[in-house]
Amino acid sequence: MFDLHTQNNQAPRIAVFGVGGCGCNSINQLSQSVLADNVQLIAVNTDAQSLHVSQCSTRLQIGLEATKGLGAGARPQKGYDAAAESEAELREYIELADIIFITGGMGGGTGTGAIPFMASVATELNKPLVAVVTTPFNFEGHQRGLMAKKGVDELMQHANAVIVLPNDQLVKTLDKKVSLVNAFYESNRILQDVLQGLTTTISQSGLINIDLNDFIAVVSHQGRAAMGVARQMAGEDLQQTINKALKNPLLEECDLSKAQGAIVSVMATENIELNQYNSIGETLQEQLDPAALVIIGLTIVPDLDCELELMVIATGMQDEADSLNAYVEQALVDQSLLNQLLVEQQRPAGGKSHNHRFESSELLNLHDFLKEKSVREKSCDQFTTELEIPTYTRNQKRVY
Ligand SMILES: Nc1nc2c(ncn2[C@@H]2O[C@H](COP(=O)(O)OP(=O)(O)OP(=O)(O)O)[C@@H](O)[C@H]2O)c(=O)[nH]1
Ligand SMILES: [Mg+2]
Incomplete structure (x- = not known):
């Protein structure tokens, strides 16, 4: 968790x-x-x-x-x-x-x-x-x-x-x-x-x-490691947003399921629900190694012009082929x-x-x-x- x-x-x-x-x-x-x-x-x-x-x-x-x-x-x-x-x-x-x-x-x-x-x-x-x-x-x-x-x-x-x-x-x-x-x-x-x-x-x-x-x-x-930022607009789901942040096509292709850790910075308005916040962690956790350490910070931005903004750094993707x-x-x-x-x-x-x-x-x-x-x-x-x-x-x- x-x-x-x-x-x-x-x-x-x-x-x-x-x-x-x-x-x-x-x-x-x-x-x-x-x-x-x-x-x-x-x-x-x-x-x-x-x-x-x-x-x-x-x-x-x-x-x-x-x-x-x-x-x-x-x-x-x-x-x-x-x-x-x-x-x-x-x-x-x-x-x-x-x-x-x-x-x-x-x-x-x-x-x-x-x-x-x-x-x-x-x-x-x-x-x-x-x-x-x-x-x-x-x-x-x-x-x-x-x-x-x-x-x-x-x-x-x-x-x-x-x-x-x-x-x-x-x-x-x-x-x-x-x-x-x-x-x-x-x-x-x-x-x-x-x-x-x-x-x-x-x-x-x-x-x-x-x-x-x-x-x-x-x-x-x-x-x-992989890193990226994505904005979740109204109607988009969380999975899409996480994918946008971490599967940025400008990054080298990495196998996220091998990631050992992730740091996530979330920006949201004060309307963010506990449930929404929780599911950011859970959704991300599902994509990474089950033992991965996921740490999430939250900043409230009252006039944010989207649902959420995520910054993610995922680390520890070691390839046996490396x-x-x-x-x-x-x-x-x-x-x-x-x-x-x-x-x-x-x-x-x-x-x-x-x-x-x-x-x-x-x-x-x-x-x-x-x-x-x-x-x-x-x-x-x-x-x-x-x-x-x-x-x-x-x-x-x-x-x-
Ligand atoms: N994405 C991106 N790549 C760049 C940029 N500038 C250079 N590169 C790439 O970086 C490589 C290294 O180039 P430079 O950074 O200019 O080389 P340097 O480290 O200054 O080395 P020397 O000039 O030989 O001392 C190049 O072969 C390009 O592929 C940039 O602004 N953005
Ligand atoms: Mg130079």
Whole structure:
């Protein structure tokens, strides 16, 4: 069954780190939303230029020596070295927080290398941690995909709750005509929605509060996690709403029946009935592992314009295949690196092999792509364009 926890007076401090280009995009987007005072956003990057234009008030450049402020060039080892070089500063921020979220893209250098490092520091300091990472589009190339998988595996060694947002799901799910920046906006919004729901119920404003220990209990389950927000409109049933929240097509497909824990933040008007509240727990409990711990917080919002709003984080979905996959993936990475070495050896001195460019994971670096795109669009009417596009894109325009 689920536990009810009553209000306590201390709002836990929540630190949200956005790491690398993708992470900083998310943080920029989050900076535009209304978040509680107990949430601190921290933009972390090796790329000084990208940090310079960030909207986030707390910015941390990592690995000045390792990367000279130029980014990690799609080399995860560089991202790792950069985080290790700046460990003291990272540690300071992590130590100050009670709950840590780390977000970023896997497949590049900074996020792939630095996120697992930061997760290891948070775990060592015994901080509850949720990591939310994207994996690259298929079109970004095989090598980038392999690097991302390796990064996720590495992350799983250090973080219990890992949420994966495969960018390919954006292609499958969103309108074919959607622009790349708007697709990214949708993906980054998942974290934004969850943080808003979580911070409302985890701060003092909840009628039935989720406290820090509840959060720790749920996120300490090892495995994949899922999260989402959904609104229940008049006439819709609860099951539909829970499905909307947890079976978000932008999330990696997870087997909810294996979930070991869930934290639910409910927003409702004062008309919510005890029975309704109870059935949220029961309906959710039926979908998860029968032994799952389900914790529900409730916040009364008098002027809510729907029946209910739910934020759910489900954790602990461990797949027996996970360890086998990790082994196979490692073998693939090794094979790919070996192939690359062979290509290097066969290449005529001083020349590039025929297909080398297409094997390079740097070729389709989306961050660079967006930067280049912004140069091309520089001549556009900035005023009107700025009103229509997400903040991080506006920031990238200001780079030049
Ligand atoms: N969903 C989403 N994915 C993004 C976004 N920006 C980049 N990505 C993805 O994240 C991956 C990593 O890209 P970046 O975050 O730019 O890389 P980085 O961590 O800065 O690494 P380096 O630039 O090599 O130091 C890319 O391959 C994309 O698939 C974003 O705003 N949203
Ligand atoms: Mg970058």
